[in-house]
Amino acid sequence: MPLSLFNTLTRQKERFEPLVPGKVGLYVCGPTVYDYAHIGNARPVVVFDVLYRLLTRLYPDVRYVRNITDVDDKIIDRARENGEPMESVTARTAEAFHQDMAALNALPPDIEPRATAHIAQMVRMIERLVAAGNAYEADGHVLFAVPSMPDYGRLSRRSRDELIAGARVEVAPYKRDPADFVLWKPSPPEVPGWASPWGRGRPGWHIECSAMAETHLGETFDIHGGGLDLIFPHHENEIAQSVCAHGGAPLARYWVHNGFLTVEGEKMSKSLGNFFTVRDLLGEVPGEAIRLTLLGAHYRQPLDFTRDALRQSKATLDRWYGALRAVEDVPAAKDTAPPDELVTALEDDLNTPLAISHVHALVSSLNKSTETAERAALKGTLLAAGDLLGLLRRDPTEWSRGDAAAGGIDAAAIEDLIQRRKDARKGKDFAEADRIRKELADQGVILEDGPGGTTWKRA
RNA sequence: GGCGCGGUGGCAGAGUGGUGAUGCAGCGGACUGCAAAUCCGUAUAUCCGGGUUCGAUUCCCGGCCGUGCCUCCA
Numbered sequence: 001m002p003l004s005l006f007n008t009l010t011r012q013k014e015r016f017e018p019l020v021p022g023k024v025g026l027y028v029c030g031p032t033v034y035d036y037a038h039i040g041n042a043r044p045v046v047v048f049d050v051l052y053r054l055l056t057r058l059y060p061d062v063r064y065v066r067n068i069t070d071v072d073d074k075i076i077d078r079a080r081e082n083g084e085p086m087e088s089v090t091a092r093t094a095e096a097f098h099q100d101m102a103a104l105n106a107l108p109p110d111i112e113p114r115a116t117a118h119i120a121q122m123v124r125m126i127e128r129l130v131a132a133g134n135a136y137e138a139d140g141h142v143l144f145a146v147p148s149m150p151d152y153g154r155l156s157r158r159s160r161d162e163l164i165a166g167a168r169v170e171v172a173p174y175k176r177d178p179a180d181f182v183l184w185k186p187s188p189p190e191v192p193g194w195a196s197p198w199g200r201g202r203p204g205w206h207i208e209c210s211a212m213a214e215t216h217l218g219e220t221f222d223i224h225g226g227g228l229d230l231i232f233p234h235h236e237n238e239i240a241q242s243v244c245a246h247g248g249a250p251l252a253r254y255w256v257h258n259g260f261l262t263v264e265g266e267k268m269s270k271s272l273g274n275f276f277t278v279r280d281l282l283g284e285v286p287g288e289a290i291r292l293t294l295l296g297a298h299y300r301q302p303l304d305f306t307r308d309a310l311r312q313s314k315a316t317l318d319r320w321y322g323a324l325r326a327v328e329d330v331p332a333a334k335d336t337a338p339p340d341e342l343v344t345a346l347e348d349d350l351n352t353p354l355a356i357s358h359v360h361a362l363v364s365s366l367n368k369s370t371e372t373a374e375r376a377a378l379k380g381t382l383l384a385a386g387d388l389l390g391l392l393r394r395d396p397t398e399w400s401r402g403d404a405a406a407g408g409i410d411a412a413a414i415e416d417l418i419q420r421r422k423d424a425r426k427g428k429d430f431a432e433a434d435r436i437r438k439e440l441a442d443q444g445v446i447l448e449d450g451p452g453g454t455t456w457k458r459a
Numbered sequence: 460g461g462c463g464c465g466g467u468g469g470c471a472g473a474g475u476g477g478u479g480a481u482g483c484a485g486c487g488g489a490c491u492g493c494a495a496a497u498c499c500g501u502a503u504a505u506c507c508g509g510g511u512u513c514g515a516u517u518c519c520c521g522g523c524c525g526u527g528c529c530u531c532c533a
Contacts, residue, residue, distance in 0.1 A: 011463095032533065041533080073531075146530095158462065158529075181530055205531050226533095228464090233530045259464080260527060267526085296482090297472065302465070302526070309471065312483055319482090322496065345473095353473050357481040367497060430492055437494065448495050457495090 003058060003347045005223070006300060008231060008255040009155055013349050018222050019253060023061040025221030026052060027213045027252065029230055030112070032069040033093035034078045036277040037100050039290070039305055040227075040261045040268055046291050046390075047258045047299040047350070048225045049106040053388055054346050065216045066109040067209060068094055070116050071202055076191055086192050090116075100278040103287035104294075105390040113212040115203065119194045121211040122203045125245045126183045126196075134244040139174035140186035142198055146179040149240050155255060156232035181237050183207050206237040213251065214242065224252030228259055258299045264306050281310070286399075288391060289314040295352040295389065316360075317391070318400070318457075320382075323363045325396035325455075327379045330372060336380030338388045346388070359385050400457035408458075409443045418447065418454050 003016040018024045028048045031041060048066075055062045069075075070090035079086040098108070115122075126142055129135035134148045146152050153159055182204035187193025193200040213221065219242070226235065235255065242251040263274040281290055292313040297303040337343075339362065345354040362385060366378040386392030401411065417436050424432035437447055444459045 029533090069533095072533095074533085156462080156528085179530070185531090205533090229528065229533065232462095232528065234533085237530080262526080265525095300464090301472090304471090306471090308483090312471070316482065319496090326497085351473075353471095353482095354480080357473070360481060364498095425492080428492085434493060441494090446495055449491075449493095450496085 001344045001347050003054070004349055005254050005256055006349050008257050011157075014254065016222075016254060018059060019220060022059055024055050024059045024063070024223070025217040026055065026062065026064045026223045026225065027209075027217055027221060028064070028066045028109070028224075029209060029226040029234070030066040030068050030109075031093075031097055032072045032074060033090045033097060034072065034075040035093065036279050037097050038268065039263070039276045039278060039281065042101070042104060042278050042290065043261050043294050043299075043303065044225065044227050044258045045101050045106050046104055046294045048256075049104075049390055050295065050346065050352060050388075051223075051225070051256070051350060052107060052109075053390060054343075054350070057343070057388065058347075063111065063217065064109040065111045065113065065213070067212050068097075068112055068114045069208060070094065070114050071192060071208075072115075072205065096279065100282065100287075103282050104278065104291045105288060105393060106291075107390070111216050113216055115208040115212070118208065118211050118215060119203065121215050122207045123184075123194075123196050125211050125214065125241065126207065128245045129183065129241065132244060134240075135183055136176065137198055138176070140199060140201070141174060141182055142184040143175060143180040144183050144237065144240060144244075145176060146181070146240065147177050149244055151243070152179075152240055153236065155239055156236045158232065158236075181206065181233065183241070206234055207241055209234070209238050210241040210245070210251070213238075214246075219246040219249045219251075221252055223254045223256055225256045225258070228257045231255075231257060259302050261303045261305050263304070265304055268305075276305075285310055285314055286317070288317055288394070291390060292317060292356075295356065298353055299350055320359065320363050320386075320392060321394070321396040321399040323366045324379065324382070324392065325400060327366065327375050328396060330375050330379055332383055333377045333380035336377065336384045338385040339381060342385050342388070352389070355385075355389060359389070359391075402458040409440070409445065414440065414445055414456055418456065421447070422454065 004013050005016050006012065007014045026048070028044065031037060037045075048064075052062065052064045068090075071086070075086055075089055079089045082089065102108075126135060129144065130137070130142065133145070135142055135144050137143075184196060184198055184201050184203060184207070186199055186201045191202070193202050213224075224235070239251050243249065262268065263276065266274060268275055278287075278290065289310055290313075293305065293309050294303065296309065296313065339358055342355045342358040345351045345358060348354075359382070362378060362382045366375065366382060369375045369378055383392060417440055421433045421436040424430075424436065440447060440456070445456050446459055448455050448457070
């Protein structure tokens with residue numbers, strides 16, 4: 001079954017065909033690095049990581065570009081508040097972002113361009129837009145002239161009139177048209193800035209993505225991804241800039257947007273106190289449980305992120321790793337592929353919930369199997385399925401034993417108690433054996449008596 | 460006000476014009492010295508009202524409810 005994706009441009013699920021056979025260019029809007037990534041930021045990263053893994057499986061040459069926005073007024077504000085240079089804010093935050101996303105098993109993109117390294121490309125693009133009559137200088141700013149682009153609003157399906165009618169913000173006096181947006185703005189001396197034909201200044205929000213996409217993927221590429229909230233104005237404006245700077249060549253052929261996330265049924269916001277950073281959550285549950293939670297709903301559906309969902313994802317992974325733990329002594333079959341139905345589910349517009357149900361089926365088969373060759377085959381298939389989804393990468397025993405919580409009982413002490421319980425059982429002193437079981441249970445350690453002896457795991 | 464999305468069992472969450480996946484929780488059973496894990500079995504759902512159809516949860520219209528965006532905010 002061929003890959004199909006829901007294209008925001010046409011509001012339809014379309015069969016995916018790369019522009020150049022065998023070769024795929026993917027651009028995803030990355031973070032503005034001024035603070036830790038929150039769980040809402042993590043959703044597109046994880047969703048497009050699955051797409052990247054799938055594309056890599058289907059096509060020999062995939063180039064995944066995800067930018068880092070390291071110049072922005074929010075960053076500048078943060079730097080001023082902290083009394084530190086913008087560069088130290090962005091370096092620190094980008095590093096934290098990398099750590100957090102790695103903890104979610106998100107692969108790094110092939111190229112991670114930074115806005116500040118592409119100022120020259122932005123300036124050149126703006127110059128082209130001015131020369132072509134699509135942009136103008138006014139009051140130290142350079143603005144994109146929206147009326148110069150007849151197709152403006154196609155992605156978000158808004159007419160210019162609607163935009164103006166719905167505008168909530170006062171229109172800057174230097175704009176020729178209320179819908180015009182900033183390409184370049186002046187920087188006062190205390191604000192970071194770069195020399196340009198229009199004086200010292202800094203780029204507007206949208207131009208960086210146009211310039212970086214052009215630099216690393218060319219004028220027209222295959223897939224552009226991001227959150228639903230970016231459709232307007234960000235992606236609409238990106239299209240306007242790029243298309244006009246490229247003589248009408250389309251920017252991306254498929255626009256893929258992930259849905260929004262709520263927390264415990266409410267919009268995440270700092271004032272509601274339900275604002276979770278990935279970093280906070282990683283202190284409570286393994287990153288893999290966060291990842292599975294994010295993949296538990298279809299990417300275009302709204303996702304309600306709850307403690308209960310997180311707990312359930314952890315329980316699911318416990319079961320999956322439990323099945324792997326039972327076949328630790330069986331070498332996985334080599335060169336195994338994920339099940340066809342799982343690949344098919346992902347090819348159908350990234351139906352991760354359906355794909356996950358196929359993992360459940362695999363785990364169930366593995367638990368039931370008693371024949372060594374079959375178990376080896378199933379183990380290989382399960383690991384291949386996990387690889388495609390970015391799951392089940394850890395050692396199963398290590399997973400089940402978890403990390404000794406601060407003050408928790410350590411592995412050596414547990415083993416010692418298990419030995420003492422074994423002696424008690426040998427002497428039919430079940431009261432003592434049960435006392436030890438209870439003692440460990442009270443510390444979150446569960447004992448499992450199997451044919452090969454007693455093993456343990458943390459609850 | 461404009462544009463958009465969604466309403467499926469106790470919870471989460473897919474598919475589908477014709478016996479409604481999957482997981483968690485529940486109940487019963489097997490296994491276990493007791494457990495845990497696992498396995499087997501089992502009850503429970505398509506917001507409301509119209510329309511199209513032999514037949515709609517699925518398509519169309521209306522309503523109700525929830526929710527997102529509406530230009531520097533990612």
